[in-house]
Amino acid sequence: xxxxxxxxxxxxxxxxxxxxxxxxxxxxxxxxxxxxxxxxxxxxxxxxxxxxxxxxxxxxxxxxxxxxxxxxxxxxxxxxxxxxxxxxxxxxxxxxxxxxxxxxxxxxxxxxxxxxxxxxxxxxxxxxxxxxxxxxxxxxxxxxxxxxxxxxxxxxxxxxxxxxxxxxxxxxxxxxxxxxxxxxxxxxxxxxxxxxxxxxxxxxxxxxxxxxxxxxxxxxxxxxxxxxxxxxxxxxxxxxxxxxxxxxxxxxxxxxxxxxxx
Amino acid sequence: xxxxxxxxxxxxxxxxxxxxxxxxxxxxxxxxxxxxxxxxxxxxxxxxxxxxxxxxxxxxxxxxxxxxxxxxxxxxxxxxxxxxxxxxxxxxxxxxxxxxxxxxxxxxxxxxxxxxxxxxxxxxxxxxxxxxxxxxxxxxxxxxxxxxxxxxxxxxxxxxxxxxxxxxxxxxxxxxxxxxxxxxxxxxxxxxxxxxxxxxxxxxxxxxxxxxxxxxxxxxxxxxxxxxxxxxxxxxxxxxxxxxxxxxxxxxxxxxxxxxxxxxxxxxxxxxxxxxxxxxxxxxx
Numbered sequence: 302x303x304x305x306x307x308x309x310x311x312x313x314x315x316x317x318x319x320x321x322x323x324x325x326x327x328x329x330x331x332x333x334x335x336x337x338x339x340x341x342x343x344x345x346x347x348x349x350x351x352x353x354x355x356x357x358x359x360x361x362x363x364x365x366x367x368x369x370x371x372x373x374x375x376x377x378x379x380x381x382x383x384x385x386x387x388x389x390x391x392x393x394x395x396x397x398x399x400x401x402x403x404x405x406x407x408x409x410x411x412x413x414x415x416x417x418x419x420x421x422x423x424x425x426x427x428x429x430x431x432x433x434x435x436x437x438x439x440x441x442x443x444x445x446x447x448x449x450x451x452x453x454x455x456x457x458x459x460x461x462x463x464x465x466x467x468x469x470x471x472x473x474x475x476x477x478x479x480x481x482x483x484x485x486x487x488x489x490x491x492x493x494x495x496x497x498x499x500x501x502x503x504x505x506x507x508x509x510x511x512x513x514x515x516x517x518x519x520x521x522x523x524x525x526x527x528x529x530x531x532x533x534x535x536x537x538x539x540x541x542x543x544x545x546x547x548x549x550x551x552x553x554x555x556x557x558x559x560x561x562x563x
Numbered sequence: 564x565x566x567x568x569x570x571x572x573x574x575x576x577x578x579x580x581x582x583x584x585x586x587x588x589x590x591x592x593x594x595x596x597x598x599x600x601x602x603x604x605x606x607x608x609x610x611x612x613x614x615x616x617x618x619x620x621x622x623x624x625x626x627x628x629x630x631x632x633x634x635x636x637x638x639x640x641x642x643x644x645x646x647x648x649x650x651x652x653x654x655x656x657x658x659x660x661x662x663x664x665x666x667x668x669x670x671x672x673x674x675x676x677x678x679x680x681x682x683x684x685x686x687x688x689x690x691x692x693x694x695x696x697x698x699x700x701x702x703x704x705x706x707x708x709x710x711x712x713x714x715x716x717x718x719x720x721x722x723x724x725x726x727x728x729x730x731x732x733x734x735x736x737x738x739x740x741x742x743x744x745x746x747x748x749x750x751x752x753x754x755x756x757x758x759x760x761x762x763x764x765x766x767x768x769x770x771x772x773x774x775x776x777x778x779x780x781x782x783x784x785x786x787x788x789x790x791x792x793x794x795x796x797x798x799x800x801x802x803x804x805x806x807x808x809x810x811x812x813x814x815x816x817x818x819x820x821x822x823x824x825x826x827x828x829x830x831x832x833x834x835x836x837x838x839x840x841x842x843x844x845x846x847x848x
Contacts, residue, residue, distance in 0.1 A: 462668065462670060462672040463672070463674060465642065465666075465668060465672055466668075466672050466673075466674060466686075468642065468659075468660045469640065469642075469660050469665075469666040469668075470662065470685075470686040470689045470690060470735075470739065471660065471661065471662050471689055471690060472685075472689050473689070476685070476688075476689055480674070480677075480685050481674065484674070484676040484677075485676075
């Protein structure tokens with residue numbers, strides 16, 4: 302690391318700390334204005350430490366540690382996201398590489414994409430006869446669209462220059478897919494995955510409020526029923542941090558696969 | 564430079580071979596018309612094109628921008644199929660691209676995610692399905708060496724200069740050993756000095772192969788066309804461009820870039836081509 306980038310990362314860290322201080326300040330202000338109706342940072346911190354002191358305890362189905370809740374939410378998100386991606390990527394490749402495929406599938410995508418994934422929940426219940434399956438199902442539906450659209454767009458935008466190389470040198474279909482189509486569209490696919498995981502992480506909270514059981518979304522709802530606003534605030538901060546980390550992870554993946562920046 | 568001496572020797576020994584061999588027709592363009600349907604209706608790029616190109620000849624297609632010279636060349640490569648008429652290359656009607664016709668694209672068309680080496684290897688691997696992996700690697704190394712890029716073989720295209728990218732594209736086209744090479748404004752984006760050395764390198768590669776390859780070059784550079792070619796095909800302005808005239812370049816090979824500029828025949832051809840390309844403008848003025 303040279304001195305410039307070191308300086309840069311120190312200044313970035315300082316900005317981050319400053320930004321957090323602004324957030325805590327505004328939060329404290331809201332607490333004062335609402336006369337402690339909304340718990341302040343200090344009270345929340347105490348509850349946070351309490352929750353983190355034993356994150357993985359398990360005292361029956363309705364009383365589990367915050368770590369357990371988080372892990373089961375993450376498992377659900379990644380199952381749904383994985384299933385969605387397995388469907389979305391090949392379908393996107395197909396859609397992007399054939400004009401007919403694009404014309405046939407695009408209207409379907411355009412109609413289904415704006416639908417809130419929660420609307421699929423009852424269908425999921427019907428299909429899987431269980432809340433667990435239904436939650437994963439809505440996450441799958443959620444993760445479908447951004448990946449599908451970005452993959453299709455990526456493949457459809459392969460420049461003629463690249464396609465001509467395949468034509469001129471007689472590439473087989475397999476060679477075309479592995480040497481031209483995929484390398485060109487991988488950055489687009491990863492962008493789609495990054496958007497998908499972001500939305501999936503947002504939807505899981507609402508999904509678990511519907512499904513109940515274990516999960517960070519259920520934890521929020523359960524805390525509301527127990528009238529523990531501190532716990533809700535802790536959960537909000539944890540959800541935000543995990544969302545940020547997921548996004549950073551996919552961002553790193555994106556950088557690793559963008560051939561132009563190497 | 565000993566590489567120059569070597570190529571000069573090869574030039575002499577190749578002369579007779581070239582003369583004997585030049586009788587066979589490599590490419591035959593018969594009454595070709597190319598039109599595209601556009602929202603505004605039918606657009607004819609070129610029409611009434613008939614042209615025979617002999618094996619081992621270097622031909623330049625020259626004309627103003629948009630005159631359809633690239634389109635005409637694309638009918639030889641098979642990237643564009645004629646609306647009417649036919650193109651016969653190596654005795655077969657062209658129905659699409661094929662490995663007997665190597666193409667050097669206008670904008671190099673290297674795959675940006677692959678190193679120089681892999682860009683060439685992927686083409687060699689695709690064309691020579693029956694060769695062993697060792698043989699393929701040997702071919703790639705050979706052509707990378709011929710264009711003096713051995714020390715750059717692991718670089719990505721984005722790390723190369725324009726001239727180097729063009730050398731990769733030329734090496735890739737030669738590496739699949741096509742009998743016909745099609746170059747679409749290959750040196751258009753290069754500075755004059757790089758362009759000059761690329762001309763020499765191209766002729767060197769042609770000589771090393773006993774002047775056996777037929778080369779078609781699309782260009783708008785008169786000096787380039789004369790220096791490289793046996794014949795210059797001058798096209799009319801598009802749309803619906805036709806061949807205006809075919810000018811024979813009867814200059815001895817090997818040609819010397821510096822000396823040729825003072826050759827009276829060169830000056831005469833240069834003037835003739837200039838006249839053919841610019842008469843329209845002078846009348847309108």
